[in-house]
Amino acid sequence: MKEFPTIKQMLTSMAAGETQPSDWTRQSLTNIQKTDGKIGAFLRVNEEQALIHARQLDEMTVRWRKNLVSPSASTRDLFGIPYALKDNMCTKGVATTAASRILENYIPPYSATVAEKLTQANGVMVGKTNLDEFAMGSSTENSAFQKTHNPHNLNRVPGGSSGGSAAAVAAGMVPFALGSDTGGSIRQPAAFCGVVGLKPTYGRVSRFGLIAFASSLDQIGPIARTVEDVALVLRQISGHDPLDSTSAPASTEDFTRSLTGEVKELRIGVVRDMNAEGVNDQVKAAIDKAISVLSDAGAQVVEVTLPHSAYAVASYYLVAPAEASSNLARYDGVRYGRRVEGETLLEMYEKTRSEGFGLEVKRRIIIGTYALSSGYYDAYYKRAQQMRTLIRQDFDDAFQQCDVIAMPTAPSPAFAFGEKSADPLQMYLEDIFTIPANLAGLPGISLPCGVSDEGLPIGLQLLGKAFDESTVLRAAYGYEQLRGFVMPFPHGLEV
């Protein structure tokens, strides 16, 4: 999208002395003020603090510019870049709600590691974005507080659960935002909103300070308008964290080094039989076209199979709710968050949790508790975990023959509000292409590969080997440079 500046453009401009941090923060806040009434991406805008921070950075700009050993060093960090955080990431002193009434008054006494890292990189946090409550959902309709509208069509959902972050980026309010992805919650909203979203390898980015949904699946990742911007942010937020015991020993790397535009030696795996019946024809056509763009440029297309991915949704909707039922047990009205008084402790727990949690959250806690309960654990939860092993083995086998695997991000473009709400299972099937990567712990990116007849973005998903974000980004960047189209300006902003 040429309309809104990228991180790279902002840094280049500041390095050249044309602008300073407060210019970009003010522009961001102005855009939010002008358009968020229609979009509803932000739960909280950090206006005063952001401007103070940006002005502090203004004072440092001359020194920053002088210390740049070369023009390209301007992208060494995120100096003066405004950004948003999904509201399930703790920010010290700034309310963090997970879009739930049970945390509507919660002000964290500490910040998530990713928040600390972005501050250390001199970025400016302008606000917290809307999500499905506790990240449970694929449309952001489950937020207890407000609806977020897709900037490309205000009658459509932005996707979920990181719908607020994706919409904020698509609408030009911020050049990047962080989202979290447990079953597709970064990639699918990125696809629906026509932006780029990456879920890193499990363990690549610290989960410390991320309000936990499913601990063995959750990952934080960047959403931005270009692959290069995503690579710049990923570099800042990755790396081992002693505060997260599931954090991989791997340190961060300069992911932009792999952005050569070269796709000749790449082997692109294509899964022909994967859930083909449910996929919208225009999505199919757009994905096929994207793959031929790559093969015309010299990439090799290899057919691979992922036989057990057909069971991914079934496995996920046992594993994720089970882990969630355990993670959400802490919301009991005792130490923080909303409390509803009761005559007895039990009554307090039940009333607090019943009034504090929305219906989808309750639904998942009940499924999860059931799947873990005595007599059912082996039949449900354990089998689901065994399926994870088989799904992961399929990927290991496929990656013997290819470097990245290409497929749609979602079976259809953005749907209308309420369209998938009648039957929870309908909504769950939206995640059919994104869930396998979470179960296997592998990195995946979604980037725009077309627009439907109705003007709705379509996303191409590329999956990679564990800790091989470099190859995923290389393939994505190569496609982005070759694809020959630009996302149209979001129609919803013109209305």
Place this chain on the structure above:
Amino acid sequence: MKISEDVVRHVAHLARLAVSEEDVHSLAPQLSNIIEYAEQLQRVDMTGVEPTSHPFPLENVLRSDEPKLGLPREVILANAPDDDGEQIRVPAVLEG
């Protein structure tokens, strides 16, 4: 139906959730559908397949055994719904 309304009530109680009768009535068929869908997993031969609880094998990740300060009391009490200035107050744990 796989999950009856009684099961919903029982499981909700285990999870310390009070669910309205109206919700119990609509949840039972929805949850049954989801569990029935998940039963596809029964059709697959899993003999000898190890369950995956975490994508990557990390074991016994411990920090060094050095005492560290926790958060100050006032900071913790700031978020507490009810406190007496020193401790968080809750309804009696043991009745009678």
